[in-house]
Structure formats: C-alpha cells, structure tokens
Amino acid sequence: MVQAVAPNGNPAWRRRICVFCSAAIVLVSATILGVVIWEAQNADDSETMKKPMSCGSAALCGVLALESGLGSGLYHHAEPSVHGLWPETPPYGSSRCIHPKSKVAPSSLPSCYRNQEAAKDPEHEKEFVDHEWTKHGSCAGTSNGKNYFQQICNMSEEPLKVIAAGLKKSHDLHALVSELENSNFSVHEIDPEFGQIMLSACAVADANGNYVWKLVAEANFNESCSSGGPTPSPPAPPTPGASCQAGLRGPTCQTDADCKNVAGCVRCAHSGYCTDQPISVVV
Incomplete structure (x- = not known):
C-alpha cells in the first residue's frame, strides 16, 4: 500500500498555504472592520433613535415624517417636502389602529404632494400617495382619504417653512432639528440616511367620531389628546x-x-x- 506523503518540501504547496492564509487574514480583517463600522454607525444612530412612542391616554399617536431633501436617492431634492403621517402602532408605539369610515383614496394629488418630484413623475407620486393611504392612513382614524391628506398638508405647512429657511443657513440635519425645536416643534426621531425628521403628533376624536391630528410633544399627549369617554351628564337632582x-x-x-x-x-x-x-x- 502506498501512503500519501505530506508535500512539505514542495515550494508550490507552501505558496498555496500562504495564499490561503493571506486570504483568511484579509477576510477576518474585513469582518472586524465591518463590525467596527457597524458599531460606529449604530452608536451615531442611537443618539437619534427613540424608544417606542407611548400614547399615554391618547387613542392615537404617531409621527409626521418630513423630508429635508438632504437624503440619498429619491430623498435628495431641492426643497423640503412631507412624507406622511404614521400612527405608531406596535412595535413602534402604543397607538391603536382605528380604521377610517371610508377607505376611498383621494382621486387627485393632495396639494402638499404636488412638488418637483410630482412634476417629473406624476404617476410615481400618485402611487406613493396611494401607498401612504393604504399603509398608514388605514390606521389614522380619519373620515376618508381626502381628510387624511388635508390634515397632513395643514400640519406640515409651518414646519416645512422652518426647514426651508434653515436650509438657507445650513445643510446639516441636526441644525435643522434645532431650528424646528426653537420653533416649538417636538422632534421624536431623525433618519440620517434619508434626511428625514419625524415630529410627534396625537389625535383626538371630534363630535362625529373622526380623529383630528395635531403636532404635540409626546410628554403632552395626555393633556392634549386624552381619549376619555364622552363628557358625563350633570348629576340628577336629588x-x-x-x-x-x-x-x-x-x-x-x-x-x-x-x-x-x-x-x-x-x-x-x-x-x-x-x-x-x-x-x-x-x-
């Protein structure tokens, strides 16, 4: 029987071993570097990411997502714009999901979505609006799609003006956050990758049972949007x-x-x- 002999004396074999070792070292180094980069990125994000939103006694709470225009891809544009209104249902928060009375989406683009992106690609912008209504509007408690987007446009008007003014001074996302906070808007979270700023909001039911949203600091949800039952009747006489x-x-x-x-x-x-x-x- 012929036994295999380890080719220790073969220079070509040694070269293969060395090449394999070098590749392994490079792979390990890249892995370690990747872990370091991932930890660094998450350390930065941890300064801006918040714990799940607590609605307190409010039935509905969430965020108004605004695009600064400083993000990448579709989030990079010349002017700030509104992304949408997102109820923070689990796992993002304790908001209830209250369905609209009508699921009919708006037939035309809401005014605050008629931006430069819409002018370039109106079909895509309409698909985007439909997506926002289907995914987020379905839990916002409004009467219908038209009312949902009317509220979004009304709430976003002033903070978008603040962001637009801030962009004339700085293209730093944190500087824009400071501008908003100095204007008494409560920032719940930021998204550095896409240049988004989320403002906290809550909703309270009107006399018809439709929910009206407003920009409120999370700490003030109980005071501004308490979901207590109907006003009790005055006590009956003795x-x-x-x-x-x-x-x-x-x-x-x-x-x-x-x-x-x-x-x-x-x-x-x-x-x-x-x-x-x-x-x-x-x-």
Missing part, C-alpha cells in the same frame, strides 16, 4: 323624599291638599313639589 326638609324637595304635588299629611310639609309650591316653607305675606 330624588324627592317622602317628607319635607330644609333645602330639599318634598314629594310631588298638584294642590296643597297633597302635602297636608306629609311630615314637615306645609303647602304645594309652584314648582310642583311639597315644601316646608310657608308663603311669606308682605304687610
């Missing part, structure tokens, strides 16, 4: 008693005779209840 006592109504009556044999009662008052108060006679 049930008339079987006797007449000071400050209390007696039993019902039509004539003084109805109160004659009731303890403490002297007559039937104009209110239709027996009373212990005699008629005052002015001389």
Whole structure:
C-alpha cells in the first residue's frame, strides 16, 4: 500500500498555504472592520433613535415624517417636502389602529404632494400617495382619504417653512432639528440616511367620531389628546323624599291638599313639589 506523503518540501504547496492564509487574514480583517463600522454607525444612530412612542391616554399617536431633501436617492431634492403621517402602532408605539369610515383614496394629488418630484413623475407620486393611504392612513382614524391628506398638508405647512429657511443657513440635519425645536416643534426621531425628521403628533376624536391630528410633544399627549369617554351628564337632582326638609324637595304635588299629611310639609309650591316653607305675606 502506498501512503500519501505530506508535500512539505514542495515550494508550490507552501505558496498555496500562504495564499490561503493571506486570504483568511484579509477576510477576518474585513469582518472586524465591518463590525467596527457597524458599531460606529449604530452608536451615531442611537443618539437619534427613540424608544417606542407611548400614547399615554391618547387613542392615537404617531409621527409626521418630513423630508429635508438632504437624503440619498429619491430623498435628495431641492426643497423640503412631507412624507406622511404614521400612527405608531406596535412595535413602534402604543397607538391603536382605528380604521377610517371610508377607505376611498383621494382621486387627485393632495396639494402638499404636488412638488418637483410630482412634476417629473406624476404617476410615481400618485402611487406613493396611494401607498401612504393604504399603509398608514388605514390606521389614522380619519373620515376618508381626502381628510387624511388635508390634515397632513395643514400640519406640515409651518414646519416645512422652518426647514426651508434653515436650509438657507445650513445643510446639516441636526441644525435643522434645532431650528424646528426653537420653533416649538417636538422632534421624536431623525433618519440620517434619508434626511428625514419625524415630529410627534396625537389625535383626538371630534363630535362625529373622526380623529383630528395635531403636532404635540409626546410628554403632552395626555393633556392634549386624552381619549376619555364622552363628557358625563350633570348629576340628577336629588330624588324627592317622602317628607319635607330644609333645602330639599318634598314629594310631588298638584294642590296643597297633597302635602297636608306629609311630615314637615306645609303647602304645594309652584314648582310642583311639597315644601316646608310657608308663603311669606308682605304687610
């Protein structure tokens, strides 16, 4: 039987071993470098990422997502724009998902989505709006798609003006956040990769049961958007008693005779209840 002999003396074999070792070293080094980069990126993001949003006693809470235009790809554009209104349902927060009364999407582009991107590719922008309605509007509690986007446009108008003014001074996302906070808008989270800023918001039901959203700091959700039940009715007056006592109504009556044999009662008052108060006679 011929036994295999380890080719230790073969220079070509040694070269293969060296090449393999070099490749392994490069792979390990790249892996370590990747881990370091990943940790560095996540360390930066941890400064901006927030824990899941707590609605407190509000039924609905979420974020108004704004695009600064400083992001990459479709998120890189000359002017700031609104992305959408997102209820922070689990796992992003404790918001309920309240379906709209009508699932009909708007037939045309909402005013605040008629931007430069829409002019370049209106079909894509319409698909984007439909996506926002289907994914996020389905849990926002509004009456319909038109109302959902009307609220988005109304809420985003002022903060977008602040961002536009800030971009004239700086193209740093954190500087834009400071501009918004100085204008009393509460920033819940930022997305550095796509240049997005999320403002905290909550909603409260109107008289018709449709939810109205407003920009509110998370700490003030309980005060501004409490989802307590309907306003309680005023307490009923005390049930008339079987006797007449000071400050209390007696039993019902039509004539003084109805109160004659009731303890403490002297007559039937104009209110239709027996009373212990005699008629005052002015001389």
